[in-house]
Amino acid sequence: MLRPGQPLPLFGFFRRLLGQDRAFRQAIATVIGRTPDNVRLYHLAFTHSSVVRQQGDTARHQSNERLEFLGDAVLGAVVAEYLFRKFPYEQEGFLTELRSRIVNRESLNGLALKIGLDKLVQLDPAQGRAARSRSVNGNALEALVGAIYLDQGYKAARKFVLTRLIKPFIDVKSLIETTANFKSKLIEWAQRQGKTIRYDLTGQPRSGGVMEFSATVMLDDEPVATGMGLSKKQAEQLAAERALAALGV
Amino acid sequence: MLRPGQPLPLFGFFRRLLGQDRAFRQAIATVIGRTPDNVRLYHLAFTHSSVVRQQGDTARHQSNERLEFLGDAVLGAVVAEYLFRKFPYEQEGFLTELRSRIVNRESLNGLALKIGLDKLVQLDPAQGRAARSRSVNGNALEALVGAIYLDQGYKAARKFVLTRLIKPFIDVKSLIETTANFKSKLIEWAQRQGKTIRYDLTGQPRSGGVMEFSATVMLDDEPVATGMGLSKKQAEQLAAERALAALGV
Known part of the structure; x- marks a missing residue:
């Protein structure tokens, strides 16, 4: 060969x-x-x-x-x-x-x-x-x-x-700003509409010693969207993000 | 003074x-x-x-x-x-x-x-x-x-x-043994009863780029208990543990 x-x-x-x-x-x-x-x-x-x-x-x-x-x-x-x-x-x-x-x-x-x-x-x-x-x-x-x-x-x-x-x-600064954004955007929108926003929070222990939190956005006491996360903040943040999407804001 | x-x-x-x-x-x-x-x-x-x-x-x-x-x-x-x-x-x-x-x-x-x-x-x-x-x-x-x-x-x-x-x-060895225990205990029990065990698994992305898995123990195609975790194994393990409790094994 x-x-x-x-x-x-x-x-x-x-x-x-x-x-x-x-x-x-x-x-x-x-x-x-x-x-x-x-x-x-x-x-x-x-x-x-x-x-x-x-x-x-x-x-x-x-x-x-x-x-x-x-x-x-x-x-x-x-x-x-x-x-x-x-x-x-x-x-x-x-x-x-x-x-x-x-x-x-x-x-x-x-x-x-x-x-x-x-x-x-x-x-x-x-x-x-x-x-x-x-x-x-x-x-x-x-x-x-x-x-x-x-x-x-x-x-x-x-x-x-x-x-x-x-x-x-x-860019840590802009990360912080987007973190704050969803919740404050939702509150501003609700104020313009003359409605109230509140979060219903629950926490559940998960295996591995971790707590998982669930936050539900309540718009005038009506549930709009739910988010979950390993901290309350994370859960609320995700819930706010989803609520904004659900409300078409 | x-x-x-x-x-x-x-x-x-x-x-x-x-x-x-x-x-x-x-x-x-x-x-x-x-x-x-x-x-x-x-x-x-x-x-x-x-x-x-x-x-x-x-x-x-x-x-x-x-x-x-x-x-x-x-x-x-x-x-x-x-x-x-x-x-x-x-x-x-x-x-x-x-x-x-x-x-x-x-x-x-x-x-x-x-x-x-x-x-x-x-x-x-x-x-x-x-x-x-x-x-x-x-x-x-x-x-x-x-x-x-x-x-x-x-x-x-x-x-x-x-x-x-x-x-x-x-004691890492005994940790491994208890990890394996719930699932195998459940399977042994089911075999003695002439029943089948299977796990229904679903995964959902969570915020923070984490996947959360949910496992449901199916005993002869009937759901018995559900567990959640950040890995499939963890979810199945917890589900098996809960199924054993629910079945009184």
Whole structure:
């Protein structure tokens, strides 16, 4: 099969692999701002479960889902500290709400695209489009934070989150404004209509020691819309947002 | 009012304060296994909001609630890493479920008592008993983790969590067993009765980018009990637990 002068195919394979590896290492260094040590971790961070599922369920620990679990936790801690220091006079509920607006799926997907992670994520090409439309990139971003944590430690992961994600791309002020918006918009509308707004709140314990709150917007004592959340504020916020939609405001 | 020889009251006040401070510093050192640097942080960690509320709502940032927010996040990250390393072949759902069993209210309250935090927590004496019956000690433990993180850094907080809480007091194996118990107990019971068990699962997106799952236990296609949770496993587990109660098993 081999013509004279043609390199042995195995060598070609390794050369291609090494070249790819060098390019990947370089891409990671550009994204995280430092040279990765254990490159395997970063490969794992960008391996969507759809790629691994082809190889059967036993291989699922070779996808990025476990790293995503870890990275989500590290990201949560870093953002918690950032907000804790930035808002020394705000209460726990405010910090919780604001953090959830920074680390929610939509926000993480946006951040992942901004730092170009979509070019690094490996999907099963067969179901690529369906999978990509959801939260693939945001999950890969969480997994990347987990990989940096394991590879370089907490300080490096913290620095990545603060200097490459939060500070360049998160406009905390406008997040606070939109947080306040739904409830105040609803109240202003009701005042113009000469109606009253009140929230009916209930809380239910959920497994894992979590409380879940449900808030129902009452317009002149008639229920309009209900929102749920892990804090009263979150539940009311969502209820107000839905009430505005239901009322066509 | 002063008799000769009696020390000036102001001196007595300061001396008492300094003595208390030395004792407090010593108590913290015993609990966390190292000398605290910024003692104010630890005072804050043990100040329940009931003490501060007497001073009006503007002082609420002087209670431990904000530190609790931070400590909860740091604790979550440390436990995530611990489980990630301990169970290299388990999937995300398993790790999430197990973590929630380690850091839930009940578990944290128990850990707090084991390391003697109840003796350090400051409550409003007027409503002491009511407040103490709930999650005061567990919250103080989270706040303490937050204080260590700010005072001594992530590594020290991690070491405290691992060497003073998890390793001495958490029996991961038995946690896993009780996790598996409800579902298998229900299935065994159904088999003895010649009936079939199946779970109807639905998922709903919640604000903050979280999915909440609802699982209904179907006994021969009749709904018996429903559980909710932030993972499918958690929802099924709770549903099974409730079904066992409803069926009187």
